[in-house]
Amino acid sequence: MFSEGLILLRAPLDVSQAEGSHLSGSTLRPEELPEIRHLHLFRDMTQASFEALMASSYAQNFPQGLDIIRQGDPADFLHIVVEGSVELFAQWSGRECTMAVVQPVSTFILAASIRDAPYLMSARTLERTRIILVPAADLRAMFRRDTEFAVSVITELAACYRSVVRSAKSLKLRNSRERVASYLLRQSMLAGGATSYTLPVEKRLIASYLGMTPENLSRTLRMLEADGVKMDGARVIITDREKLTTLAQPDKLIDGPDAIADANGSDLPGASG
Amino acid sequence: MFSEGLILLRAPLDVSQAEGSHLSGSTLRPEELPEIRHLHLFRDMTQASFEALMASSYAQNFPQGLDIIRQGDPADFLHIVVEGSVELFAQWSGRECTMAVVQPVSTFILAASIRDAPYLMSARTLERTRIILVPAADLRAMFRRDTEFAVSVITELAACYRSVVRSAKSLKLRNSRERVASYLLRQSMLAGGATSYTLPVEKRLIASYLGMTPENLSRTLRMLEADGVKMDGARVIITDREKLTTLAQPDKLIDGPDAIADANGSDLPGASG
C-alpha cells in the first residue's frame, strides 16, 4: 500500500530535483497569470498587490511521482498547481492516507504558510506538474497591506476549514458504502449532474481518501450495482439516481452545494494545508 | 446513544429559551471583558474596535442540556463561552457524533459566522453555560476596518483548520487503541505533563470524539492497563509513561505541541465552526 523509494526533497527551492534541462525555478508564463488572478484568493486584491506577489513568485516543473513536500518541513511557500495534479497525504507510523488531490488551477497549504508552521501533510505529484511558488513571507506581508486580500484569505481559510469539517463528518457518520455512494453522487454533481462521467483520479486514491482499502472500494462498487450505479473501468454510470440518492442521503452540510463550489479544482476537497 | 426530546431553538436571539427570570439577553459583565480581550482573536485589535464589537454583543445564560445551535441554521453570531461548556456535534441520518467540546474562555463557529453560511455543526450545553454572542455582521465589518483584527482572524482560522486536519489524520491513520493512548498522553500534556489527572469531559463524549463507542472505549482503557495507564473512574494515572508513549507514538504533527497551544479552552480540539 505504501509507495517506497521516496525521493526526498527538503524544500521546493531545491531546484536540483526539478525536471528539465532549463533551470526550472523559472519565471511565470504570461498566460498563467490570468488563471491565477481569477482564483477567489487573488480575485479581489489590487492589481499592484497581485503583480507584486507574482513578481516574487516563481514556477517549477516536477516529473510524475515526485515528493514535493514532506510533512513536518517548514512551510515557506504557498503552492499553486497550474498543470498536472498533486496528492496531499498524511503519514504516521509507517502508514499513509490520501487527504486530497489538487488539480489546476488551485492553491494548497495556505494555512501552513500563513502560520509559518510545519506542513501537516506531504505532497507528491501524480503526473508531470507545474507549480507556482509564492513565498509565505510575501503573502503574510501582503495581507497586512491589502485589506481586500486579507478578506479573501479569511474567506478562503474559512471555506477550507468547512471543507475539512465536512470530510470529517462524512468519515465519522457514514459507513463505507454510504461514503462511496455519496462520493459518486458528488462527483456527478461536479460533472454538471451528469449521468455518466469518468472518475477524476485513480481508485486507490479515492479509496484512501474515503478511509478504506482499494479492495473494499472495489467490492463496494460492485455491490452498488444493486443500488443504481454501474462501473465500467473508471467510468461511472448512474443507472438509477433515485435509488442511489436514497442510499447516499446526500446532505447539503456534508456534500455541498457549498462543498462543491468551495472545492475549486480539488477533486478530493480540503486543500488548505 | 442519541439524546432525544431536543428543545429546538431557531437562533440564540430567541430569548424565551434562555434561563432565569431576568431577561437573559443581557449586557456583558465587566469582569468578563478582560478575559475575552485576552483571547488571541481579540488581543491585537485596537481598544476602540474591541469596545465597538463588545458593545454590539450580548450575553445569554443557558441551562444544561439545551441545544443552542442546530446545524443548517444561518450563522448569525460568533459564540464565546465564558462559563460552563458546550458540545459541538454533527448529525446525519439519525446518527450523531461529537466534534469538539468548548470550554471557557474560547470562541466557536468562527468560520461559519465569517462565511455567512449555515452552521455545519450543532451545539448543546453540557452544563449551565454563559455565552457571549457577537453579531457576525459586525465581525465581518470589523476586520475590514481593523487590520490587526483581520490578521488575528486569519491566524485563528488557520489554526482551527490545522486542528481539524490533525484530528482527521488521527482518525484515519490510527486504530482506536492508538487514538485513546495518544489522547491520554495529550491530556496529560495539557495538564502540564501530569502523571495523574482527571478527564475533562465524560467518557461517552471522548468515545464519540475519538470515533468509537463507549463500550469500546471502556474496554480499550481496561486493556491499556497493560501499557502503562490505570483508570480510577474519571481519574487517569500514568503508571509507565515510556510504555504508553511507545504504544501511542505521539506525533508533533498530530498531537501538538501546536495542537495543544491552539486548543485554547477546547478539550476536544477544533472549535471553529
Add this chain to the structure above:
DNA sequence: CCAGGACTTTGATCTCGATCAAATTTTTTC
C-alpha cells in the same frame, strides 16, 4: 509491440470494533 510494473478485482479468512443485553456505578432529582 512487447515486457514489466502498477492498478484493480476476486476470493478466503480474520479481526477490530459494533451491537445487543444486562449489571453496576455515578449523578441527578424530588
Add this chain to the structure above:
DNA sequence: GAAAAAATTTGATCGAGATCAAAGTCCTGG
C-alpha cells in the same frame, strides 16, 4: 436521602471492513 435517570462497565455475539493471496487488467517505456 431515597428513587430515578444517566453513565459506565462487562459479557456475548455479530459483522463490516482489513488483510493476505493470487489472478486479471491496464498502462507505460523501451
